[in-house]
Amino acid sequence: MTQERPHRRLGSRWMALLFVAGVALLTLPDLVGLDVVTPFAQLVALRPYLLVGLVILVPVLLVLARRVRGAVLAAAGVVVVLVVAAGMIAPRAVSTTPVRAGGHTLTIAAFNTYSGGADVGEVAALIRDERPDLVSLVEASTTFRSKLAPLVEPLGYHLVTAVGEPDGDLGGVTAVVADRLGDVRSSTYIATPFPRVELEGGGLGELRFVAFHTLAPRRGDVPQWRSDVSLVSQWCAGPQPAIIAGDFNATLDHSVFRSAMAGCGDAAAQRGHGLTPTWPTWLPGWLGPQIDHVLATDPIVAETFEVRDIAGSDHRAVLTRLRIPDDVMPGIGNPSPPQ
Known part of the structure; x- marks a missing residue:
């Protein structure tokens, strides 16, 4: 014993x-x-x-x-x-990122329409009520665009769509651009499996905006997902100030995402909302991962961040107001004070 x-x-x-x-x-x-x-x-x-x-x-x-x-x-x-x-x-x-004085705000929204199944009227209502400067709509191809355009173009917006390989709205990305930004140049990139839209010039000044979507890390798709997420580094670590918005299918707990976004800040985390779920909507509002993001290169900082439910999608829309330094982008109208 x-x-x-x-x-x-x-x-x-x-x-x-x-x-x-x-x-x-x-x-x-x-x-x-x-x-x-x-x-x-x-x-x-x-x-x-x-x-x-x-x-x-x-x-x-x-x-x-x-x-x-x-x-x-x-x-x-x-x-x-x-x-x-x-x-x-x-x-x-915890909201610990200070918002610098000066500059002006740029309002950004991002939303996954769930293969175009989201309520177009509610998307238009969000744009009408919040008047974002730029909106990234993923899984929104020509069909969804044809329904949304008549509702938002009279409000002073135009739409740019990139069409990828998957059929229907699943394979599309649409950027909604406020006309007040002036002569913004657009480029569409047909990547695998999802395309993207990039905007620059006009009222954006030196700033580049990217409407972005990655493959989900389902079993068998993880290598492609990793490659998709890694693309973020070309903007976050690039020489040009940038905002990247959309469905990244990644959280800040993924090392590949954290590595790729080095040089960028996450709008939700900057305002203490980095644990707010954006998917799936069929779970309670406090339960689920945050996979929809708005990223921006330093020294751009988020002033506000919130999520919105829109019928017909398993994602929540994200809405943020970013503080943009004057040397990054010229002001549009009168500068707004920090909130």
């Missing part, structure tokens, strides 16, 4: 350490680069909710400590994982 006890203790410690390693792997796969393969690419998007499970798991392990060897060690290890993960997530829920 006395000779078996040290072996039992050693075995229980190893079991506890293996358990903690499994918990860490599920919760923090991005720290070792595993979040670019299935199933970690999908699981890491749910990290804020995995942390809730860890909070519950710790007292359960402590209760089991009376009967299960190594449970206390396992609980301590889970607490370490919890602290590390919480430290990565918490800054997104």
Whole structure:
């Protein structure tokens, strides 16, 4: 008996350490680069909710400590994982980015129409009520554009559409551009599988706007998704100030997304809304990942951020007002004060 006890203790410690390693792997796969393969690419998007499970798991392990060897060690290890993960997530829920004085605002909206199934009237109402300067509509090809154009063109907008490979509205990206921006030049790029629209010139000055969509990281599609997300670096790390808006199918918990957006700020995170779900709408409004984003290169900073429900889509629309320095883009009308 006395000779078996040290072996039992050693075995229980190893079991506890293996358990903690499994918990860490599920919760923090991005720290070792595993979040670019299935199933970690999908699981890491749910990290804020995995942390809730860890909070519950710790007292359960402590209760089991009376009967299960190594449970206390396992609980301590889970607490370490919890602290590390919480430290990565918490800054997104706090508005700490200062808004600089001067300059002027640019209002941006982004929305996935769910293969054109979104209520066109509600999209037009959002544009009419908020008067955004630029809107990125993904999964919106010529069919959706033909329905929306008559509703927003009388409001002072024109539309630019890029058509990709998938049939119907799924394969389209449409940018809605305020006429007050002047003679803005547009370029369409037919990438695989989704296209994009890029705008520059006119009232945008030195600024480039990109209406962007990536493939979702479904099983078998993760390599293409990773390639799509990596494209963001060409604008965030490029020499030209840029705003990239749309459905990125990635959260700030994905290492490939964080790496690609180096040089950009995320509008939601800057205003403490980095945990606000944008998909799917059939879950409660507090549950789900944030995969729709508006990114902008420094020193552009978000003043406000909010999400809106629009019938017919499984995504929520995002709306943000960005503070643009005068040396990046000339003012449109009178500068608005910081909010």
